[in-house]
Amino acid sequence: MSRLRILAVALAAAGLSACTTLAPDYQRPAxxxxxxxxxxxxxxxxxxxxxxxxxxxxxxxxxxxxxxxxxxxxxxxxxxxxxxxxxxxxxxxxxxxLPSLALGATQNAQRVPGDLNSSGESMVSRQYAVTLGITSWELxxxxxxxxxxxxxxxxxxxxxxxxxxxxxxxxxxxxxxxxxxxxxxxxxxxxxxxxxxxxxxxxxxxxxxxxxxxxxxxxxxxxxxxxxxxxxxxxxxxxxxxxxxxxxxxxxxxxxxxxxxxxxxxxxxxxxxxxxxxxxxxxxxxxxxxxxxxxxxxxxxxxxxxxxxxFPRITLTASSGSASAGLSGLFEGGSRAWSFVPQLTLPIFEAGxxxxxxxxxxxxxxxxxxxxxxxxxxxxxxxxxxxxxxxxxxxxxxxxxxxxxxxxxxxxxxxxxxxxxxxxxxxxxxxxxxxxxxxxxxxxxxxxxxxxxxxxxxxxxxxxx
Missing domain, CATH: 1.20.1600.10 (Outer membrane efflux proteins (OEP))
Incomplete structure (x- = not known):
């Protein structure tokens, strides 16, 4: 899903969410x-x-x-x-x-010891990513x-x-x-x-x-x-x-x-x-x-x-960007990555x-x-x-x-x-x-x-x- 599509979904949801409120109709007391x-x-x-x-x-x-x-x-x-x-x-x-857009750049480095690796030798893996996305925006x-x-x-x-x-x-x-x-x-x-x-x-x-x-x-x-x-x-x-x-x-x-x-x-x-x-x-x-x-x-x-x-609470977390195992290949072809994580929370038991x-x-x-x-x-x-x-x-x-x-x-x-x-x-x-x-x-x-x-x-x- 492209960044434009993610933004379009977010704006459409914003338009729907602005249509209602459950507050009582206000009337000034006499x-x-x-x-x-x-x-x-x-x-x-x-x-x-x-x-x-x-x-x-x-x-x-x-x-x-x-x-x-x-x-x-x-x-x-x-x-x-x-x-x-x-x-x-x-x-x-x-x-x-409104949704909050954030630009993030991350590096994830991990060392695996030899006795946990099939080769018997320790190894270090790295992953780089640059993303633009929305985090936990409530519809x-x-x-x-x-x-x-x-x-x-x-x-x-x-x-x-x-x-x-x-x-x-x-x-x-x-x-x-x-x-x-x-x-x-x-x-x-x-x-x-x-x-x-x-x-x-x-x-x-x-x-x-x-x-x-x-x-x-x-x-x-x-x-x-x-x-x-x-x-x-x-x-x-x-x-x-x-x-x-x-x-x-x-x-x-x-x-x-x-x-x-x-x-x-x-x-x-x-x-x-x-x-x-x-x-x-x-x-x-x-x-x-x-x-x-x-x-x-x-x-x-x-x-x-x-x-x-x-009522149910719906939140969206979405991002789009580029990810690679090497810093030099971060923006090369085929490195595009995206994620879309909608979440619905419905209260069932809150003890009153x-x-x-x-x-x-x-x-x-x-x-x-x-x-x-x-x-x-x-x-x-x-x-x-x-x-x-x-x-x-x-x-x-x-x-x-x-x-x-x-x-x-x-x-x-x-x-x-x-x-x-x-x-x-x-x-x-x-x-x-x-x-x-x-x-x-x-x-x-x-x-x-x-x-x-x-x-x-x-x-x-x-x-x-």
Whole structure:
């Protein structure tokens, strides 16, 4: 049989083996969630798309920082390498569908002792061969190899979604850490300004005390407020350093000064409108849900491989080449040699191993279904919570702004009444504390509102499109 005939037989068998698979028909499980978002979040906002995070995070410093993190973050690098590993595994499984041609050159030398030879003398025989052939190629009539290939493909696609999820999470984490750093900077500036105010007030109280106008109680209270303000300043400095350290870890290295935020402002994140009542479409864009479905498809394909194991397995080994007893006559006329070895293996008794393998594949499919449904439910809950928090955060900022404005106005009145001698120092002190607390709460509310936008970006799988 010539090499062309062997190749023709192999290709014909490949065409027949690619026609079937015993995997169950895949049907996406129904999403076990409500048909629409809760009313509380129906009018909330979100972003355009994963690839358009620049449209959400409009600050150029934050954009530069995110780009650096996407390039240097170690966790994201691990996720990318996992994709490469899954791609390689898929390539291995896909290659099993086609015959592997190999060129081999062999020499077989054998010495026979004299007492085993009819001539009574020892002799050495040699045989040389050069062959091109196929080794143990399985004809996939029942789709076992094809099912394994499909499973590897779905695992590869799931790893891609895992990488996309890691990328979205990293973008959100960098943005959240950047906003946290901005908020800590504002808190630190507020604490520093408070220390300056308390120092100025203490100087005035001490001067009044020396002049016999202010009492010792007022002096001690002013000293206590200054010490408390200095303690707050030291604590805010530590939080500011920790926030910067966390951001550097996410960015993968030290931060340049031009990337750092100056203040926490409301337009650090800009959002587009989210259509209400479309949970299925929104959840489908989440990479974790998509990855769970790919794993479900892989488990479904593995059932086909387990079913095919009950049927005969046919493998081909074939080669064609030249063989000779002498190296010089290897390619001379009459030295052509070939072999064709088909093999059929039919499982008869496996002590329940094949049935158990099929049961295991079906159970793993059922587990994958449950994990997919759990991923959908978790995604729905996270989105609903994020939308509710978004509405609450906007209302909280408005309320805290009003409180801060009222506290500032009260402080001015208290200062004027104290200077006019209408009220005592305790009234002024209470107004200062109220104003300081109101400003701190306003910064926290602004951070929560900006962070809710980041959370919406993350839980919607990069956004709505």
């Amino acid at each position: 999403a076990p969630v409500a048909a629409a978002w809760p009313a509380a979040g129906a009018a909330a906002d979100t972003v355009a798309a994963d690839s358009a995070w620049r449209e959400l995070y409009v600050d150029e410093r934050l954009q530069a920082l995110i780009e650096r993190a996407l390039e240097h973050n170690r966790d994201l690098r691990v996720a990318a390498l996992n994709i490469e590993a899954a791609r390689a595994q898929y390539g291995i499984q896909r290659a099993d569908q 996939d009539f029942f789709g076992r190899v094809r099912s394994l290939r499909d499973a590897a493909l779905e695992q590869y696609l799931a790893s891609e979604q895992a990488h996309r999820s890691a990328r979205i999470s990293l973008v959100a984490e960098v943005a959240a850490a950047w906003l946290q750093l901005a908020a800590e900077g504002d808190t630190h500036a507020l604490a520093a300004h408070t220390v300056e105010t308390r120092e100025s007030a203490l100087r005035l109280i001490r001067a009044s005390h020396d002049a016999g106008v202010a009492g010792a109680l007022e002096l001690r209270q002013s000293e206590g407020e200054l010490a408390r303000a200095r303690a707050d300043l030291a604590a805010s400095a530590a939080r500011l350093a920790r926030a910067r350290n966390a951001l550097e870890v996410l960015a993968g290295g030290p931060l340049a000064a031009q990337w750092l935020p100056q203040h926490l402002h409301g337009d650090a994140a800009r959002l587009a409108e989210l259509p209400a009542g479309l949970p299925a479409e929104v959840l489908a864009s989440r990479p974790d849900v998509s990855a769970a479905e790919h794993r479900l498809r892989a488990a479904n394909a593995n059932i086909g491989a387990a079913r095919a194991a009950f 191993r094949l049935a158990a393998s099929l049961d295991l594949a079906e159970v793993r499919r059922d587990i994958a279904v449950a994990e997919y449904e759990k991923a959908v439910q978790q995604a729905f809950r996270e989105v609903a919570d994020a939308l509710a928090e978004r509405d609450s955060a906007v209302a909280t900022v408005a309320a805290r702004s009003a409180v801060a404005e009222a506290a500032a106005a009260s402080l001015k009145l208290a200062e004027a009444r104290y200077e006019a001698g209408v009220d005592g120092f305790l009234v002024l002190l209470d107004a200062q504390r109220t104003h300081y607390t109101a400003e701190q709460e306003l910064i926290a509310a602004r951070l929560a509102e900006a962070s809710s936008r980041v959370t919406a970006y993350k839980v919607l799988g990069g956004g709505w499109q």
